[in-house]
Amino acid sequence: MVKEFQNKNYWALILGGSSGLGLATAKKLVKHGMNICIIHRNSRAQEEEITNEFQNIKAEAVQFKAYNVDAFNAEKREQTISELKEVLGLQGKIRTLVHSVAKGNLKPMISNENPTLKNDDFNLTINAMAVSLFDWTKALFEAQLFANDARIISFTSEGNTKAWRNYAAVSAAKVTLEAITRNIALEFAPFGIRANCIQAGVTDTASLRMIPGSNEIKEYSLRRNPFHRLTQPEDVANAVYLLSKDEASWINGCVIPVDGGEHIS
Numbered sequence: 001m002v003k004e005f006q007n008k009n010y011w012a013l014i015l016g017g018s019s020g021l022g023l024a025t026a027k028k029l030v031k032h033g034m035n036i037c038i039i040h041r042n043s044r045a046q047e048e049e050i051t052n053e054f055q056n057i058k059a060e061a062v063q064f065k066a067y068n069v070d071a072f073n074a075e076k077r078e079q080t081i082s083e084l085k086e087v088l089g090l091q092g093k094i095r096t097l098v099h100s101v102a103k104g105n106l107k108p109m110i111s112n113e114n115p116t117l118k119n120d121d122f123n124l125t126i127n128a129m130a131v132s133l134f135d136w137t138k139a140l141f142e143a144q145l146f147a148n149d150a151r152i153i154s155f156t157s158e159g160n161t162k163a164w165r166n167y168a169a170v171s172a173a174k175v176t177l178e179a180i181t182r183n184i185a186l187e188f189a190p191f192g193i194r195a196n197c198i199q200a201g202v203t204d205t206a207s208l209r210m211i212p213g214s215n216e217i218k219e220y221s222l223r224r225n226p227f228h229r230l231t232q233p234e235d236v237a238n239a240v241y242l243l244s245k246d247e248a249s250w251i252n253g254c255v256i257p258v259d260g261g262e263h264i265s
Contacts, residue, residue: 004245006033010095010147011063011088012244013037015071015136018050020205021155022100024233025240026057029096032241035063037084037094039071063087071101072128077135081143093147094140096244099154099177102207103128104170122169129173134180137195141188151244152188152195154181155236156255158263160199166212178255185253194252198239201231201259226261235260 012029016022017038026036036057042050058064065087069076088094104125107117133154140146156178159171177197184195202221208214222228239258242248257263 001031003031003033005029005095008033008095009035009088009091009093011035011037011092012096012098013039013084013094013136013140014098014100015039015132016100016102017098018042018046018053018066020100020102020207021200021203021233021236022098023053024237025098025100028234028237028241029244030057030060030062030064033062034095034244035092036065037087038066039080040066040068041070042068063092071136072103072132074135077139081139081145085143085145088145093150094145095147095150096240097137097140097146097150097152098240099133099136099152101129101132102205104173106166106170106211108166109168117169122172125169126173126176129170130176130180133177134184137184137188137193141191141193146191146193148192149246149249150193151248152181152184152193153240153243154195154197156197156199158199158201158259160255164211164217181255182253189252194249196243196251196253197255198236198243199255199257199259199263200236201225201257201262203231203233203236205233221262224262224265225259226265229260231259231262 012034014022014026017026018040030036054066067080105121107115109117154177156174159167160174181195181197236258
């Protein structure tokens with residue numbers, strides 16, 4: 001396997017990299033010589049499983065750092081970036097920033113039986129799943145940690161244009177995420193930063209299983225997908241890898257479906 005990122009002092013910083021799309025991305029990029037930093041928030045009950053996954057990444061003989069912190073707390077973010085600056089040293093730079101955050105409210109707008117969405121639910125979800133991309137991008141930029149040719153990649157979903165029950169707050173966050181990504185692509189371009197969204201197809205992750213009616217969503221996706229299978233985390237990780245390569249430098253400000261053609265039917 002060609003390790004095109006090896007010996008270039010490149011790092012991937014993955015927000016939400018302990019499971020799902022983020023973890024799959026870390027596993028893919030490390031195979032090609034990228035150093036990995038994962039920002040995650042997990043309980044002690046999950047610690048053993050996560051530690052095992054991280055040990056597998058370390059076994060690839062790259063530099064690795066993980067922070068189990070609240071990525072949405074401004075003080076924690078500043079503290080983490082300050083420490084990361086020491087870890088990277090003078091030569092290390094962030095080539096790829098991946099936003100794989102899944103923290104939001106999955107409540108109906110109206111219901112006689114269940115709690116319903118409130119204004120605060122929208123604010124929490126949009127801040128966590130969208131505005132945090134800008135917060136981290138700006139903080140890393142001000143810390144001068146980005147490589148000269150950096151890539152920022154976030155994950156959206158088909159809920160950006162379609163209404164799903166219980167998904168209103170997350171849908172609003174995805175639309176906001178895409179808008180922020182486009183503006184990063186425009187305003188940070190003079191500094192060598194490219195930004196794109198990957199619109200993943202329906203993927204059987206812990207985040208999907210939290211959505212009420214997720215089994216019906218999966219069944220419907222299997223029927224409409226041209227390949228009659230769900231998107232795998234590895235499919236999305238492969239796309240992140242492609243967007244991180246030198247040859248992808250002219251892709252900027254896009255929402256790219258990675259779903260086997262699921263969106264066309």
